[in-house]
Amino acid sequence: MKFSTLALSTLAIATVTLADLRSDYLKPHNQARREHQVGNLQWDNGLAASSQRHANRCVYQHSGQPGVGENLAWGNSLGRGKAVQLWVDERRYFNFQNGGFSAQTGHFTQVVWKGTTRIGCAERRCGGVTIIEADRERRMHVCQYSAPGNYQGQYRQNVFPRRFSKARDEESNDAVAGPALESKEVKEVNDEEFSEEEINGSI
Numbered sequence: 001m002k003f004s005t006l007a008l009s010t011l012a013i014a015t016v017t018l019a020d021l022r023s024d025y026l027k028p029h030n031q032a033r034r035e036h037q038v039g040n041l042q043w044d045n046g047l048a049a050s051s052q053r054h055a056n057r058c059v060y061q062h063s064g065q066p067g068v069g070e071n072l073a074w075g076n077s078l079g080r081g082k083a084v085q086l087w088v089d090e091r092r093y094f095n096f097q098n099g100g101f102s103a104q105t106g107h108f109t110q111v112v113w114k115g116t117t118r119i120g121c122a123e124r125r126c127g128g129v130t131i132i133e134a135d136r137e138r139r140m141h142v143c144q145y146s147a148p149g150n151y152q153g154q155y156r157q158n159v160f161p162r163r164f165s166k167a168r169d170e171e172s173n174d175a176v177a178g179p180a181l182e183s184k185e186v187k188e189v190n191d192e193e194f195s196e197e198e199i200n201g202s203i
Contacts, residue, residue, distance in 0.1 A: 021080070021121070021122075021123075022043050024079075024080035024081055025080050025084060025119070025121040025143060026040075026041065026043060026119070027081070028081050028084040028085060028088065029041055029084055029111055029119060029143075032084075032088045032091075032111055032112055033111070033112050034163070035162045035163055036091075036112040036159070036160050036161070036162055036163070037160045037161075037163050038112055038113075038114040038158075038160065039114075039117070041116065041117060041118060041119040041145075042117060042118050042119070043118070043119065043120065044118040044119060044120045044146065045120065046120065047068065047118060047119060047120025047121075047144040047145070047146060048120030048121060048122055049120070050063075050065055050068070050120065050144055051120050051121050051122035051142040051143060051144045052122035052124075052142075054122075054142050055122045055123055055124035055140050055141070055142045056124055058124060058126035058127075058140055060072065060074050060140065060203070061203070062203065063142070063144075065144065067146070067148065068144040068145060068146050068148055069110045069113070069116065069144065069145035069146070069147075069148030069149050069150065070110075070142065070143070070144050070145070070148075071087055071107045071110055071111070071141075071142075071143045071145075072140070072141065072142055072203045073086060073087070073140070073141040074126075074138065074139070074140050074141070075138070075139060076137060076138060076139075077137050077139065078139045078141065079139075080121070080123060080141065083123075083139075083141040084111070084143075086107070087107035087108055087110075087111050088107075088108055088111055088112075089108075090104055090105045090106075090107055090108035091105070091108045091112075091162075093105050094108060094109065094159070096159070096160070096161045099155030099156040099159060100152075100155050101150065101152060101155070106150055109149060109150055109155065109158075109159050110145055110148075110149040110150055112159055112160075113145070113148075113149025113150065113158045113159065114157070114158040114159070114160070115147050115149065115154075115158050116145045116146065116147055116148070116149050117146070117147065118145070118146045119143060119144070119145050119146075120143070120144055121141065121142060121143040121144070122141075122142050123139055123140065123141045123142070124139070124140050125137060125138065125139055126138045126139065126140050
């Protein structure tokens with residue numbers, strides 16, 4: 001009887017944790033998408049499993065998984081919601097009148113890409129990358145998307161201005177944009193470095 005009670009309690013905790021994970025990634029994605037006049041994303045367990053496999057490697061580079069879009073973030077005690085917000089905050093650099101790829105906005109445009117309908121995300125605590133930083137908690141976040149976004153020539157049909165615009169977006173104190181890695185066939189992705197408080201950013 002005690003075993004059954006313990007098993008049920010463990011299952012309940014696991015269920016809540018999975019639900020929290022989905023919500024923590026989906027909620028800020030779909031909030032941003034509503035603001036930019038596109039429909040909600042649906043959670044995809046297959047994409048989540050693929051994201052988890054890549055996150056488990058703790059290698060800060062793109063997985064190369066064919067047929068999916070991908071956003072990565074890496075930082076000290078970087079939570080799920082903040083990781084997504086870092087990507088969304090790139091919108092202040094996007095030129096909605098002309099559209100097109102920008103080295104500073106590749107994460108944002110993937111988040112709000114109209115043609116994308118499914119998402120799966122995962123995280124992994126990876127520790128420090130140097131001896132000095134070994135005692136600092138590092139988290140790697142991976143989100144994969146289907147269908148992938150950031151196709152050249154399709155930005156104006158897939159990325160729209162905010163429905164309710166603010167005077168200006170909040171400036172991020174811990175992020176600066178870096179160089180882009182552009183794929184001519186499928187998608188463009190960009191590198192982003194963070195301050196000492198929030199190393200090392202998102203790609």
